[in-house]
Amino acid sequence: MKRLIPDTIFARLFALIVLAILVSHLATFAVLFGFYGERLPPSPEHRFEPAPQGTFGLPGNHRPPMQPPWQGKLPPPHAPEFKPMREGGPPPGLWIGLVTQFIALTIAAWFGARVLARPIQRQARAAAQLGETLNSPLLDEEDGPAEARQAAQVFNQMQRRIRAHIDERERFLAAVSHDLRTPLTRMKLRLERPDENIQTDRLLSDIDEMAMMLNATLDYLRDESMVEEQQKLDIHALLDSMAEDARENGRDVTLAGEARPIWTRPLTLRRALSNLIENALRYGHKAAITLTDAPTSLVIEIRDAGQGIPADKLEAVFEPFVRLETSRNKAYGGVGLGLSIAREAARQCGGELTLKNADGGGLLAMISLPRAT
Known part of the structure; x- marks a missing residue:
């Protein structure tokens, strides 16, 4: 089933950061409002008495005495429900919240680093095994994010090419050794009949054939001529x-x-x-x-x-x-x-x-x- 969101390193890192921020903020709110009591009550209702009509503009500007603009009483400055910030800095709850955020982000970063480094560590171990033997197991091409799967595919292709290259060289050397037996056999049979004049030309032809085989082998091993023109x-x-x-x-x-x-x-x-x-x-x-x-x-x-x-x-x-x-x-x-x-x-x-x-x-x-x- 095709994923709605691509499983890439970017997607994993983005989701991890979002999750870390969300968790840290939830922890901060829990610390600030969960351990330090309830919120402040709403401020007292204000009710202003309108001034009597016709009092303004009288001779002498006689005005009635003003009434208090509020009803009820404010809480005393040091009442339990009145919690102003301490002098000299933020309250302790804010500091605890910041520390909680730092710890949460540190833990998330640690787990994130492990998650992101795991595919690279697997490839490093596979490379070390490949240096010891060409028959080491291939990497899992279905595990990890898209970038890790692509890197695993490239690494496996490289391992297959190296293995095929070594096998091809071994087969090539065996093939050349096998092919040299034919002109050597002909030379041996012709040397047993040295009285025929035509044998000299034939021997030279066999030597030329062997020389071509050896030159082709040397060119192949030196990577000077991988394919004959x-x-x-x-x-x-x-x-x-x-x-x-x-x-x-x-x-x-x-x-x-x-x-x-x-x-x-x-x-x-x-x-x-x-x-x-x-x-x-x-x-x-x-x-x-x-x-x-x-x-x-x-x-x-x-x-x-x-x-x-x-x-x-x-x-x-x-x-x-x-x-x-x-x-x-x-x-x-x-x-x-x-x-x-x-x-x-x-x-x-x-x-x-x-x-x-x-x-x-x-x-x-x-x-x-x-x-x-």
Whole structure:
């Protein structure tokens, strides 16, 4: 239910001051009139006798003697109901009233300070806990005035961003370590066949790929380049080069279809494709790549010849370090980061990665990338 009066610090402070003034004045009136007797009686009635007509303007200005202008008697100066102010200052009751007001306002200010400081104290304790552990509980965003609730929301958002930033860095470092295994494996296999002249160029290509990964990692950690800039990429040439590299090492990788160049983040997209191809080869023994071009999108499909994944686990496998031992043999290795890295990379390129079991067997991974319009 919406409040008629906003629950803000100003409203609370204003209500508190009004209440303090009201209470202090009530206490003052109680002291002045409750402990010092009744009020003075009304002054005696005055009744003036009119002067006789025709007495003014007579020769000799004869006037009758004037009558007293009042009837009744005034109380004696020191009667109980006559209480003039004491000489030299106000009566004691006024002093007591002022002291009562001061005490009431002091107590109200003390309680007010506690009420107003409580949300700030909670935030200070939460900040201290956040410095000790990122898993500290969030602040209650429904408690306190509007300003305190807003501050709690901002603090919780900051805590979530810090936690997400640390988690992202940890995943990024794990992803880079995972990605470096691919060019290292290719280099190892090529060094075992040094008699082929083409291996020198391929080794240099692998070294360049590793250098790009390491440079991107350093840039990320230094906050110099949080997001890779988009460039025009010949996606068919990239996939053809990756397929050829795999075939040189005895892997079954094919490429079908054509596609126009696309504006994307080349290194990030290569990371996604490399992980999907390696995942298909590891668990499905082959990778059939198909390009489907459209005016507004580009779809890259990578199909393997493995056992597939249970339908209820198609999303779970995208979680970091998740491996399905029931359908994927543990002997194939891996730490369960490939699909997680691939989806994150696809999303950084503005696309999306989905999985489904292909008709006739095998797992089908699809990356859909938008084209700039």
